[in-house]
Amino acid sequence: MGGVTFLSTSAARRYGPAELVVAQDLAARIAVAIENTILYRTLQEQDRRKDEFLATLAHELRNPLAPIRNGLQILRIGRPPGDPAERTLAMMDRQIGQMVHLVDDLMDVSRVSRGKVILRKERVGVRALAEAAVETSRQMIETGKHELVVCVPADPLFVDADRTRLVQVLANLLNNAAKYTPPGGRIELSAEPRGADAVVRVTDNGLGIPTEMLPKIFEMFTQVGSSLDRSQGGLGIGLTLVRRLVELHGGTVSAESPGPNRGSTFTVRIPLAVEAGTASTHPPGTAEPSAGAPKLNILVVDDNRDAADSLALLLEVKGHEVRMAHDGPEALRVLETFRPDLIVLDIGLPGMNGYEVARRVRGSTELRAVTLVALTGWGQEEDRRRTRDAGFDYHLVKPADVTEIEKVLKTLTKK
Numbered sequence: 001m002g003g004v005t006f007l008s009t010s011a012a013r014r015y016g017p018a019e020l021v022v023a024q025d026l027a028a029r030i031a032v033a034i035e036n037t038i039l040y041r042t043l044q045e046q047d048r049r050k051d052e053f054l055a056t057l058a059h060e061l062r063n064p065l066a067p068i069r070n071g072l073q074i075l076r077i078g079r080p081p082g083d084p085a086e087r088t089l090a091m092m093d094r095q096i097g098q099m100v101h102l103v104d105d106l107m108d109v110s111r112v113s114r115g116k117v118i119l120r121k122e123r124v125g126v127r128a129l130a131e132a133a134v135e136t137s138r139q140m141i142e143t144g145k146h147e148l149v150v151c152v153p154a155d156p157l158f159v160d161a162d163r164t165r166l167v168q169v170l171a172n173l174l175n176n177a178a179k180y181t182p183p184g185g186r187i188e189l190s191a192e193p194r195g196a197d198a199v200v201r202v203t204d205n206g207l208g209i210p211t212e213m214l215p216k217i218f219e220m221f222t223q224v225g226s227s228l229d230r231s232q233g234g235l236g237i238g239l240t241l242v243r244r245l246v247e248l249h250g251g252t253v254s255a256e257s258p259g260p261n262r263g264s265t266f267t268v269r270i271p272l273a274v275e276a277g278t279a280s281t282h283p284p285g286t287a288e289p290s291a292g293a294p295k296l297n298i299l300v301v302d303d304n305r306d307a308a309d310s311l312a313l314l315l316e317v318k319g320h321e322v323r324m325a326h327d328g329p330e331a332l333r334v335l336e337t338f339r340p341d342l343i344v345l346d347i348g349l350p351g352m353n354g355y356e357v358a359r360r361v362r363g364s365t366e367l368r369a370v371t372l373v374a375l376t377g378w379g380q381e382e383d384r385r386r387t388r389d390a391g392f393d394y395h396l397v398k399p400a401d402v403t404e405i406e407k408v409l410k411t412l413t414k415k
Helices: 017-076 086-113 126-143 163-181 209-218 237-248 305-317 328-332 353-364 381-390 402-413
Strands: 121-125 147-151 160-161 187-195 197-204 252-256 266-269 299-303 321-325 342-345 373-378 396-397
Touching: 017 086, 017 197, 017 209, 017 305, 086 126, 121 126, 121 163, 121 299, 126 147, 126 160, 126 187, 160 163, 160 266, 163 187, 163 197, 163 237, 163 266, 237 252, 237 266, 266 402, 299 305, 299 328, 305 321, 321 328, 328 353, 342 402, 353 373, 353 381, 373 381, 373 402, 381 396, 396 402
Parallel strands: 147 187, 299 321, 299 342, 342 373, 373 396
Antiparallel strands: 121 160, 187 197, 197 266, 252 266
8 A cells, every 4th residue: 555645835725637637647657666666576586486496406306316327337337338238328327418418408597597607718719619519419419320520620710718608509509400310310510710700500401490480499498399209309498598608708699491301500600719829628627647546535425325325336446445424523523533535525414514514624734635526416606606615626516427526536646
């Protein structure tokens, strides 16, 4: 309830019909403004709850995926490539990867929509981006028995970009081509300079895109055809994410297709770096292979016992000495008699969370040099900032790929 009061400096003053109309119109406008403000705040609250729900959903989905992926890696050790069990395990591992990809896309599109993505730009070669994207998508391409042709000029092309995000863009386009191209099809990844831009194209001879769908193809939840037609159709957010990440780099992305069953071409344009300096050729965080692999002492702390047991077993199979703890206080008790080189620490622990355990470790004279890895289902930028502030050296998101863990181990074996 509310009211609007009109006052006059003269007691004899009387408002006429025209002035009453103006007052009524003003009151109506104020009422609409108040209603819009309430609606805006309601939408803000709903958006906040949606983001919290997506983050919680991602966390809850990642937790059970972690021991499954660890178990698959253990079972695959020592099996020959042609073994039927190895082929089955590889298939299961690919499907785990697909589930992780869907969860990541959900979180990424939410972050990009809210402007929460921070680009970490560096000067990087387009060839390096293409090679990394091909490696990321290789399993899906090989599963479809597609012919992949990569045409990148010998003369280096450099862009100032977030390497991880542009690899994600190109890998999404390659995955999309692999999904919508029948087995044995052809996929081409090409790059060339065009004026002030680096132009990268992903072309396939697959199902194509109907003309009426081309203007909508980058819209959220848009899919070409029925989900019954394509069992790996996804959520319809991959191309939305591609467009928004490219636009964050000051570039554009477009789609072309002659029509159904005639293939499609996706073209990404990114501004070339003004001056071509020396670009790194390896993804950040990777380490050169070490000559040897000495045994490390490792403490795994996770209240999810399946996740802890499976990761510990995987590390033991690789020759390391591993201890486990399932809550914060237990971890500190283990550290009274065990001096690890590495602590792999979950964040959401009972008794004492992972942040506090990390602070206790960093405050200890005997333990402050230990390498701390956060292995958690929370993977947003704010979560990464909090782990850095607490003293962690690395932040891995469940279910971590074995290659990510091996990169950390290699940095320790080089010390």
